[in-house]
């Protein structure tokens with residue numbers, strides 16, 4: 642199968658591309674480093690020629706303000722138009738659990754709008770909503786630091802290893818389109834402020850974590866239902882502590 646992975650050099654995209662290659666598929670990892678830009682449309686027609694499946698694992702750049710809304714909506718328009726021209730048979734997109742509940746964040750508003758474009762495009766699709774990757778905890782820390790203090794919401798989260806998400810995406814890419822949104826989460830549910838406290842504590846970081854229900858999360862206020870999946874979500878097996886022990890952060894030196 643000819644499969645193009647947009648964002649195929651990113652955290653989850655490169656793992657999806659490697660899994661599909663190991664499975665014997667003809668995989669092209671595409672992004673700005675290979676001359677493909679979904680925001681301008683550059684390189685899309687060339688890279689999609691002959692593609693059966695497109696996996697979109699691209700991402701906006703931090704700090705995830707207003708430009709991320711334009712990234713997802715413009716990017717989806719260019720990508721879906723090019724897929725229609727190329728006759729792509731399955732569009733697989735990775736998104737975040739809770740996207741449709743976080744309207745006040747430009748990042749999530751952009752993702753929700755892009756997902757509506759996918760559903761209306763006529764291209765057979767599967768959207769995978771995953772909870773936060775364990776790897777993303779560092780970005781949460783960086784976004785929340787002020788004066789040596791991390792002010793974080795106590796909202797419930799159920800993060801997941803990006804390797805588990807990549808496995809699910811690779812399996813989806815070679816299957817029939819669901820024409821629906823599926824959900825995927827990690828095995829443990831915990832309060833965001835508690836998990837980050839444990840994360841930075843394990844690394845003996847100099848930051849204090851303050852639990853604050855009013856702390857915004859990339860522009861959105863959270864409650865206990867904002868970031869957790871529906872009951873029918875599929876759960877992956879790798880617990881946080883196993884991931885942390887294997888990760889580069891286990892040896893981090895602040």
Ligand SMILES: NC(=O)c1ccc[n+]([C@@H]2O[C@H](COP(=O)([O-])OP(=O)(O)OC[C@H]3O[C@@H](n4cnc5c(N)ncnc54)[C@H](OP(=O)(O)O)[C@@H]3O)[C@@H](O)[C@H]2O)c1
Pocket residue numbers: 647648649650651652653654671672673674675677678679680681698699700701735736737738770771772773774775777
């Ligand atoms: N992080 C999480 O916790 C999490 C959880 C659930 C879902 N997700 C979703 O998973 C997706 C991937 O996240 P990630 O953390 O793996 O991303 P990432 O590591 O930041 O990688 C992003 C990729 O997108 C490419 N890209 C950026 N701008 C582009 C453009 N204009 N045109 C084409 N490619 C572009 C980048 O390559 P170049 O720089 O070469 O262009 C890179 O390969 C995102 O949609 C995210 O919302 C993330």
